[in-house]
Amino acid sequence: MNALITGASKGIGRAIAFELASRGYSLFLTARSAHELEDLRLELLGKTSCKQVHCHACDLTDWKQIDALSESVLQTMSPLYALINNAGRFQPGNILDEAPGNMEGMMRINFESAYHLTRAVLPMMLAHKRGHIFNMCSVASLEAYPGGSSYCISKFALLGFSKCLREELKHSGIKVTAVMPGATWSDSWKGVDLPKERLMEAEDVARAIGCAIDMGPSAVVEEIIMRPQAGDL
Ligand SMILES: NC(=O)c1ccc[n+]([C@@H]2O[C@H](COP(=O)([O-])OP(=O)(O)OC[C@H]3O[C@@H](n4cnc5c(N)ncnc54)[C@H](OP(=O)(O)O)[C@@H]3O)[C@@H](O)[C@H]2O)c1
Known part of the structure; x- marks a missing residue:
């Protein structure tokens, strides 16, 4: 079966790539950095039994690049079974004093890119009447916290999108799952001085x-909520 993973080059997306490779999936991986994707492709082919890994570097905040990506998926990975909308970023800020554009930037990559990519690839999934879409939300989709307002707003939007999609696709054979992890080790936590066990491992989210x-x-499974054993940070 074929799976498309966004934000596959690092962190949680990379762990999902290894998880699905170990389950026999053929993979289509995206992120902006072509060389990081190529390194990952070689690692997956060398370390797992995965036989097919396609990479396509693109910026998901550009809708034309999303159209080109979905065309490439159609040509190489049809029928597509799984879409993992994982790409995203965290930028701190409060509504009253964050830099102009902070909210719009996070809405674009954390929510709108998933909306556009899903619309682009859904017809090929609907044609086969089976599939599974995962949307990488966050515990920030459930509760607001100071210092991360626009991130929360974008992740609330992604959870809303996921719930609407689930309703729309109930009778189509296509499943929709919202994944809401708490703090998980990845590049976004680089340099943070905390004991290793205080955050979750990306591999556990992937599992x-x-x-x-x-x-x-x-x-x-409509929703997956995961937190570090000692609770939120
Ligand atoms: N880590 C956590 O604590 C945590 C908790 C809850 C939810 N999440 C969510 O989980 C997802 C993955 O997070 P992570 O911590 O694993 O992040 P990460 O290590 O920073 O990786 C982000 C991935 O997204 C890609 N990406 C970023 N901007 C992009 C763009 N404009 N176009 C295409 N690809 C782009 C990055 O590759 P390039 O830079 O090469 O494009 C990278 O592959 C995010 O949606 C995040 O909000 C994370």
């Missing part, structure tokens, strides 16, 4: 996705 994708056709 939860692996379990959800393995359910039989009559069941869907």
